[in-house]
Amino acid sequence: DTGVSQDPRHKITKRGQNVTFRCDPISEHNRLYWYRQTLGQGPEFLTYFQNEAQLEKSRLLSDRFSAERPKGSFSTLEIQRTEQGDSAMYLCASSLARVRDEQFFGPGTRLTVL
Amino acid sequence: AQKVTQAQTEISVVEKEDVTLDCVYETRDTTYYLFWYKQPPSGELVFLIRRNSFDEQNEISGRYSWNFQKSTSSFNFTITASQVVDSAVYFCALSEGSSNTGKLIFGQGTTLQVKP
Numbered sequence: 001d002t003g004v005s006q007d008p009r010h011k012i013t014k015r016g017q018n019v020t021f022r023c024d025p026i027s028e029h030n031r032l033y034w035y036r037q038t039l040g041q042g043p044e045f046l047t048y049f050q051n052e053a054q055l056e057k058s059r060l061l062s063d064r065f066s067a068e069r070p071k072g073s074f075s076t077l078e079i080q081r082t083e084q085g086d087s088a089m090y091l092c093a094s095s096l097a098r099v100r101d102e103q104f105f106g107p108g109t110r111l112t113v114l
Numbered sequence: 115a116q117k118v119t120q121a122q123t124e125i126s127v128v129e130k131e132d133v134t135l136d137c138v139y140e141t142r143d144t145t146y147y148l149f150w151y152k153q154p155p156s157g158e159l160v161f162l163i164r165r166n167s168f169d170e171q172n173e174i175s176g177r178y179s180w181n182f183q184k185s186t187s188s189f190n191f192t193i194t195a196s197q198v199v200d201s202a203v204y205f206c207a208l209s210e211g212s213s214n215t216g217k218l219i220f221g222q223g224t225t226l227q228v229k230p
Binding site: 035043044056091093095098099101108 | 118149157158159161205207209214216217218219221222
């Protein structure tokens with residue numbers, strides 16, 4: 001049984017460029033989450049999918065951010081017109097259907113915006 | 115408003131010492147879930163334990179134990195006879211039952227360094 005995978009693991013980009021990250025959840029998990037973690041802080045919730053439906057977005061998710069989960073399988077997170085403040089670790093997690101179910105995290109994508 | 119506070123930013127112990135990581139939470143929900151995750155230097159968050167608000171029984175798993183006290187809104191984590199491999203950042207997190215999303219609210223984390 002494979003865990004949650006994320007691609008790429010590292011991304012360096014110049015300010016103003018667009019970037020896209022991919023997350024592949026554990027296959028039987030229908031809940032998928034994106035979090036952002038900056039240095040020395042705990043992860044912060046960005047958005048949540050139940051199957052293919054995006055059901056909640058944090059106020060942290062500006063209109064430059066968009067996430068999709070077509071067909072309820074993998075998910076992508078796109079950041080348009082990146083800014084230096086977007087530099088962070090982007091974490092994906094998945095879980096089974098219940099609120100109380102633990103989330104399993106991927107290794108993260110570390111974004112550096114120059 | 116919901117919040118998780120881990121007041122200890124860094125803790126350093128010598129191997130075989132016992133260490134307790136503190137976690138205090140705030141929520142207005144009567145149904146909620148508390149979690150501990152470990153983040154080793156490799157970066158991937160590893161699930162350790164989940165507790166629901168209706169179950170105040172303490173739990174022990176090997177060298178790990180957890181003390182949940184609703185009266186003080188605390189969910190503390192103790193490592194007995196610490197080992198170098200326990201060195202990591204530990205996060206406490208809260209999920210509120212009313213939200214129905216299961217999103218986690220994390221504390222700032224406690225960095226544990228276990229020296230040989």
